[in-house]
Amino acid sequence: MTDKPVDEMSFEEAMAELEAVVGQLERGDVALEASIELYERGAKLKARCEVKLKEAEEKVAAITLDQDGNPTGTTPVEGL
Known part of the structure; x- marks a missing residue:
């Protein structure tokens, strides 16, 4: 685990830290109090991943091309 704030x-x-947290919890070799802290950190990491994925989805756009195949602009992808 790093000391870096999750929101940064x-x-x-x-995702890498979340995978490490899940691995530690699955092994079950962590004391109860540490397991609770890991679970809480994992929940924050999961939420951060969801936020970053949503941001990426919102940036996805269909590129409009002119008759020569050059980009002329972007149109947001529907449903995102």
Whole structure:
């Protein structure tokens, strides 16, 4: 685990740490109090991943091309 605040993590950082947290919890070799702290950290990491994914989805756009195949603009993808 890092000391970096969850809300400052990139998607990749949060996902990597979340995987490490899940691995520790699945092994079951952590004391009860530490397990609770890990679970709470994991919940924050999961939420951060969801926020970053939503941000990425909102940036996805369909590129409009002119007759020569050059981009002329973007149109948001429906449903995102």
